[in-house]
Amino acid sequence: MIGGRRPLQGRKLGDRRVRVERPHSAYFRYTGRNQLVAKAAASVPATPAGRLVARIKAVALGRPLHSDEEAGERLSKKKALAIFSSDAISSSAYATEEIVLAFILVGAGGLAIGLALPVAIAIAVLLGVVAFSYRQVCIAYPTGGGSYSVSKENFGRLASLVAASALLIDYNLTAAVSTSSAVEQIASAFPALSDARVWIGVAALGLITLANLRGVREAGNIFAVPTYLFLFSALAMIAIGAYRILVLGEGNQPPPPEVVEATRVTAENVGIFILLRAFASGAVALTGTEAIATGVPAFQPPEPRNASRTLMTMAGILAVLFIGITYLATNFAIYPIEEPKQTVIAQVARTVYGDNVAFYAFQGFTALLLFLAANTSFAAFPRLAAVLAEDGFFPRQFSFRGDRLAFSMGIILLGIVAASLVVAAGGKTHALIPLYAVGVFIDFTISQAGMIRHWLRTREPGWRYRLAVNAVGCVATGVVAVVVTTVKFADGAWLVVVLIPILVALMLFVRREYDAQAAELHVRDDLVIAGPQRDERVIVPVNGINRAVIQAVIFGRSVADDVRAVFVTTDREEGDALRERWERQIPSVPLVIVESPYRALVGPVLAYLDVLDQAWPPDRPAPVTIVVLPEYVARHWWDRLLYNQTARRLKAALLGREHTVVADVPYRRTS
Amino acid sequence: MPEQHRPTFTRALLALNGGSSDAAVVRLVGELARPTRAALIGVHVVEIDWTLPLDSDVAGASEDAQRILDVAEGVAEESKQSLETVLLQARDVGAAIVDEAIERGVDLVVVGLPYRKRFGGDFAIGRTIPYVLKNAPCAVWVVRDPMPEEAS
Numbered sequence: 012m013i014g015g016r017r018p019l020q021g022r023k024l025g026d027r028r029v030r031v032e033r034p035h036s037a038y039f040r041y042t043g044r045n046q047l048v049a050k051a052a053a054s055v056p057a058t059p060a061g062r063l064v065a066r067i068k069a070v071a072l073g074r075p076l077h078s079d080e081e082a083g084e085r086l087s088k089k090k091a092l093a094i095f096s097s098d099a100i101s102s103s104a105y106a107t108e109e110i111v112l113a114f115i116l117v118g119a120g121g122l123a124i125g126l127a128l129p130v131a132i133a134i135a136v137l138l139g140v141v142a143f144s145y146r147q148v149c150i151a152y153p154t155g156g157g158s159y160s161v162s163k164e165n166f167g168r169l170a171s172l173v174a175a176s177a178l179l180i181d182y183n184l185t186a187a188v189s190t191s192s193a194v195e196q197i198a199s200a201f202p203a204l205s206d207a208r209v210w211i212g213v214a215a216l217g218l219i220t221l222a223n224l225r226g227v228r229e230a231g232n233i234f235a236v237p238t239y240l241f242l243f244s245a246l247a248m249i250a251i252g253a254y255r256i257l258v259l260g261e262g263n264q265p266p267p268p269e270v271v272e273a274t275r276v277t278a279e280n281v282g283i284f285i286l287l288r289a290f291a292s293g294a295v296a297l298t299g300t301e302a303i304a305t306g307v308p309a310f311q312p313p314e315p316r317n318a319s320r321t322l323m324t325m326a327g328i329l330a331v332l333f334i335g336i337t338y339l340a341t342n343f344a345i346y347p348i349e350e351p352k353q354t355v356i357a358q359v360a361r362t363v364y365g366d367n368v369a370f371y372a373f374q375g376f377t378a379l380l381l382f383l384a385a386n387t388s389f390a391a392f393p394r395l396a397a398v399l400a401e402d403g404f405f406p407r408q409f410s411f412r413g414d415r416l417a418f419s420m421g422i423i424l425l426g427i428v429a430a431s432l433v434v435a436a437g438g439k440t441h442a443l444i445p446l447y448a449v450g451v452f453i454d455f456t457i458s459q460a461g462m463i464r465h466w467l468r469t470r471e472p473g474w475r476y477r478l479a480v481n482a483v484g485c486v487a488t489g490v491v492a493v494v495v496t497t498v499k500f501a502d503g504a505w506l507v508v509v510l511i512p513i514l515v516a517l518m519l520f521v522r523r524e525y526d527a528q529a530a531e532l533h534v535r536d537d538l539v540i541a542g543p544q545r546d547e548r549v550i551v552p553v554n555g556i557n558r559a560v561i562q563a564v565i566f567g568r569s570v571a572d573d574v575r576a577v578f579v580t581t582d583r584e585e586g587d588a589l590r591e592r593w594e595r596q597i598p599s600v601p602l603v604i605v606e607s608p609y610r611a612l613v614g615p616v617l618a619y620l621d622v623l624d625q626a627w628p629p630d631r632p633a634p635v636t637i638v639v640l641p642e643y644v645a646r647h648w649w650d651r652l653l654y655n656q657t658a659r660r661l662k663a664a665l666l667g668r669e670h671t672v673v674a675d676v677p678y679r680r681t682s
Numbered sequence: 683m684p685e686q687h688r689p690t691f692t693r694a695l696l697a698l699n700g701g702s703s704d705a706a707v708v709r710l711v712g713e714l715a716r717p718t719r720a721a722l723i724g725v726h727v728v729e730i731d732w733t734l735p736l737d738s739d740v741a742g743a744s745e746d747a748q749r750i751l752d753v754a755e756g757v758a759e760e761s762k763q764s765l766e767t768v769l770l771q772a773r774d775v776g777a778a779i780v781d782e783a784i785e786r787g788v789d790l791v792v793v794g795l796p797y798r799k800r801f802g803g804d805f806a807i808g809r810t811i812p813y814v815l816k817n818a819p820c821a822v823w824v825v826r827d828p829m830p831e832e833a834s
Contacts, residue, residue: 016737019785026777026778028772028777031771033742035748
């Protein structure tokens with residue numbers, strides 16, 4: 012074979028052909044002139060250690076996916092309802108409990124029997140207002156109307172960053188709250204697990220993180236099933252429970268007279284505050300309502316109509332579930348039990364279904380749905396972080412997709428933060444709820460205000476009516492945001508109020524840094540780049556004469572004419588001996604010997620470079636100084652500790668020095 | 683196509699000329715090869731004229747020649763098939779295809795044919811396809827491009 016060409020003889024004497032080697036074909040594919048696409052083999056690490064890591068990663072996360080393998084499935088209304096509604100519908104599993112707890116914690120547990128249902132109905136009305144307002148978002152933003160994009164378009168940077176910060180906090184809390192609640196449902200069915208709630212939650216989040224790093228698709232059928240299983244079993248539970256209350260006359264046990272009296276006294280003392288507190292706690296039922304408006308492009312055409320219908324259906328279902336569960340809980344006089352954990356919904360299910368398979372199945376479906384709700388954050392948070400990174404408000408690595416096309420950085424960050432929240436809250440959903448609703452309602456309000464601005468700006472047909480709908484939504488959610496923040500402030504809402512401005516400031520800081528970098532690196536479009544304008548000189552720090560040094564000196568000579576070697580020594584005689592040998596063996600390159608009586612090695616080299624700069628004629632532009640470092644390449648990872656330590660220190664010291672380039676010339680051992 | 687009428691082969695050589703028929707040839711044969719997991723070999727032959735030595739560095743340095751095979755490989759991958767690619771230099775394209783087919787023991791050669799007319803209006807089939815049809819020991823399929831609208 013000559014130069015990759017192998018001559019071959021054909022059947023006939025004159026029929027010769029040459030087979031041409033294609034060395035690039037294993038790693039690249041030509042797609043156009045001077046245009047190559049890398050194949051998977053080009054990404055395989057070259058070192059054995061790297062290959063081992065890649066193999067472990069492939070086992071844990073799956074093989075790397077091609078960019079074209081990203082799924083772009085359009086969802087039917089039925090499937091979209093299940094996928095986008097899991098977060099919202101799952102909140103019916105803990106919203107009733109939060110209302111009841113709000114009464115209990117101020118010593119008015121008895122009031123819950125009479126007032127929890129009206130509070131739930133008021134929240135359902137608010138849900139209707141919010142859903143109706145978000146219906147307008149689906150119509151106005153067929154490309155997806157997340158509150159970040161709506162506020163960015165209508166209000167500009169600051170408001171959109173506030174919305175983004177609130178969303179980022181919400182996604183973390185959705186993951187933490189849903190996981191905690193899911194574990195509480197499991198613990199309610201199996202009380203023996205009650206003490207291990209935190210670690211089960213952390214393990215579950217670990218698994219969800221891993222599944223998302225593997226590139227799990229939220230559009231898969233597997234995600235639609237738990238929502239419908241929960242939905243049908245919850246609706247059946249409400250129907251059976253309502254039949255037993257209304258037809259068979261079960262429940263409705265009046266509380267003992269002393270409880271009624273205590274409640275009356277407490278209610279008189281605390282009054283409206285209890286109701287507001289209960290309302291603020293139960294308002295977590297609204298979390299996740301905006302998910303459909305954000306995901307309009309995933310619907311089958313006509314996208315806005317299908318999305319808005321699905322949104323209204325979801326709101327209707329959520330209202331029925333929430334009011335139904337609250338109705339059963341109050342009529343069966345159910346209160347949450349902390350030790351061992353028994354959630355309200357679990358007790359309702361046990362009361363209705365009895366302690367049998369149906370109850371355990373219902374608890375399983377509820378836990379599954381809640382884990383699924385946590386998973387929706389793992390899709391949304393990294394995507395928002397990627398959008399923010401593309402806009403320059405987040406570090407750029409958040410916009411890079413990993414081997415499995417997932418935004419790995421965002422997924423890992425969410426996994427860590429959500430797990431930390433679960434640990435900090437001791438696995439108790441109730442401890443996280445005060446933080447949860449604040450961001451949600453700030454987000455709703457900004458989004459609805461953005462829509463008001465949108466209608467005023469575009470004045471599309473029917474804009475007055477649409478503006479009125481969004482104005483009602485904006486006012487209602489704004490008032491609730493203030494109420495929730497006020498009544499939950501001491502319980503932890505203050506943390507969100509403090510965190511949002513910090514996140515906004517951080518994002519503005521990141522953007523300012525990127526802007527400054529871009530301005531510094533900007534090259535005018537009309538500029539034609541000329542050749543090198545500065546003189547170049549090469550400095551080779553040496554430790555004697557050896558193959559690595561010679562290779563570095565030869566490289567230096569190929570780069571510039573002005574090459575000098577520098578030898579820093581503590582021993583004058585050693586220096587003299589080297590000079591004698593150097594002048595004999597490498598006469599064309601001057602050797603500068605720097606004696607260092609204080610035994611420093613790096614400092615004298617830097618000082619010598621400074622002296623050279625000062626000696627440069629001031630009327631000429633400063634030269635580019637190329638410091639060529641001979642580097643001995645270690646064969647093993649442990650070898651690295653033995654070699655190149657001085658070179659490494661020198662390299663670190665030269666980092667950022669003006670007009671200085673550091674070049675490593677590796678010498679590889681052949682034996 | 684009903685299963686009983688589906689042609690079977692175990693190894694097919696696809697002669698690629700860089701024309702519009704290449705993608706169609708790869709897709710068609712890829713589709714038919716899937717059930718039997720037949721091996722596919724894409725061959726592009728660069729014709730070397732007599733002014734140059736046969737082993738001169740022509741095809742290896744030609745991005746166009748490389749691209750023809752790379753694009754075909756990409757089309758095969760889209761159809762979830764793997765395509766081994768071979769780049770040849772020869773004085774005669776037909777002879778090189780037949781010789782490569784024999785050496786690799788293929789049981790099918792597929793060649794694409796652009797619809798071209800000679801000066802004067804007659805359909806031009808060229809030299810390569812008649813040679814392959816006459817000399818290839820295995821089955822040969824010719825996939826002709828559709829007739830351009832002005833010609834039809």
